[in-house]
Amino acid sequence: RISYHFDLKGPSAAVDAACASSLVALHLARQAIVSGESTVAICGGVNVICAPGITHMLQKAGALTEKGVCRSFDAAADGYARGEGGAIIILKRLSAAQEDNDNILAVLKSSASAQDGKTRNIMAPNGAAQVDVARQALCRAGNIDPHTVNYVEAHATATRLGDPTEIKAMAEVYGEGRSREKPCYLGSIKPNVGHLEAAAGAISVVKTVLSVQKGVIAPQALLETLNTHIDWESSGLEVAREAKLWPGDGVRRAAVCSYGYGGSVCHAIIEQAPPKR
Numbered sequence: 010r011i012s013y014h015f016d017l018k019g020p021s022a023a024v025d026a027a028c029a030s031s032l033v034a035l036h037l038a039r040q041a042i043v044s045g046e047s048t049v050a051i052c053g054g055v056n057v058i059c060a061p062g063i064t065h066m067l068q069k070a071g072a073l074t075e076k077g078v079c080r081s082f083d084a085a086a087d088g089y090a091r092g093e094g095g096a097i098i099i100l101k102r103l104s105a106a107q108e109d110n111d112n113i114l115a116v117l118k119s120s121a122s123a124q125d126g127k128t129r130n131i132m133a134p135n136g137a138a139q140v141d142v143a144r145q146a147l148c149r150a151g152n153i154d155p156h157t158v159n160y161v162e163a164h165a166t167a168t169r170l171g172d173p174t175e176i177k178a179m180a181e182v183y184g185e186g187r188s189r190e191k192p193c194y195l196g197s198i199k200p201n202v203g204h205l206e207a208a209a210g211a212i213s214v215v216k217t218v219l220s221v222q223k224g225v226i227a228p229q230a231l232l233e234t235l236n237t238h239i240d241w242e243s244s245g246l247e248v249a250r251e252a253k254l255w256p257g258d259g260v261r262r263a264a265v266c267s268y269g270y271g272g273s274v275c276h277a278i279i280e281q282a283p284p285k286r
Contacts, residue, residue, distance in 0.1 A: 011051060019047040025207075026122075027269030028164075030054055031096070032210025036120040036275055038100050048105065054208035055095030064091060070132060072168060079199040081165035082172060082248050084234040089166045092203020096211035107286060115218040118153075118262070118278040121145035125272040134171050138274045139178035143264065146276040147182075155183045158193065158278065159256050160226055160263040161246075162217045165197035166204055173238045175266065176246065183264070184245025191256065192247035200230035210267035210275065217263045221281050224255040 012021040020041050026033040031054025038050035058064065067073045074080070074088035106113050123142045125135030147153055161179050165172055176195070183193040198216045205212050220226055228251045235241055235248065255261050261281035268274050 017051075019050075026273035026275070027271050028166075028204070028206050028209050029122075029267040029269030029273040029275045030207040030210070031212075032120075032214070032265065032267035032275040032277060033122050033269075033273060035098060035100070035117070035210065035214060035277060036122045038098075039117055039120050042100055042102055048101070050100040051097060052100065053095065053097035053211040054205070056205045056208040057093055058091060067091070072132070072166075074167065078231060079165075079167045079197075079204060080231055081163070081167045081197040081199050082176070082195070082229065082236055082239075083167070083232055084236050086167035086169065086172060086236060088168055089199060089204040092199075092205045094202055094205050094212060095208045096215045098211060098214055103283075107283075113282040115221050115282050116280040118280045119146045119150035120275070120277040121149060122273070122275045125274055128272065131272070132270055134174040134268060135272070135274075136174045136178040136181075138272070139175060139266070139268065139276075140181050142274045142276045143178070143182045143266070146264070146278050150278045153262070153278070155185075156187065156193075157259060158183055158262045158264050160194045160196070160217070160220060162213045162220075162263065162265045163195055163197045164209070164213075164266045164268045165199060167199065169238070171268075172236055175268075176236075176239045176244065179266070180240075180244035180246055187245035189247075192245055194226050194253065194256075195246045195248050196227060196229050200232075210265065213265050213267065214277065214279070217265050217279050220255075221261045221263050221279055224261060226253045226255060228252050
């Protein structure tokens, strides 16, 4: 355990929410800081494929691609490719980080975690739950206007049911009322690194923090033809096909989605760090 090796005395737990695990860990770490249980939190996730058993089970369930790559948002999407990797995030109260002159990369404005309850089957996504958890996060961020969130890092596992369900949910939250000229941009890191499963949320946060920090929305990898089962025309969303400068002049804000087998849903709002004092 990290706590043992570094002699840390605060709350310490392994989180299992399937593919939402590391974003749920981030959510719990944020709660520990807000409640005063912790002053600094180390959170994240690691995924290592040690044996073929889970791969075989996922293949039988129809979750994995036969092509060996994730094609998020693409018409050719047929499941996800498993990936190995990890990401660790350090959280600290903003005022304390400023006082200590820390290198602040971004601000975790809010987070929310929930469950989608009884669905058609244990792997079936629930769009209503995805909408609800996103709205909870927006509310906890101070009821911010969803139109001020100009990028969503989607879970986007490239499954035939998962992507259309998630995009419809995000269109309801972030795309409604937007013009085609001023869309909310959408992306997913899974085609770059594979689906890191338990670490997927953490690596998505790392990508989103870099995007918010640099003011650049990265192009979507391996995208050829947009998924025809998604109503892109009226969604208010757009997948970036090339690198784009962050739209607008306000504070840069983004959202991160993470969902797990079994029904865990988690959402985080990330904001540009304030100027150094």
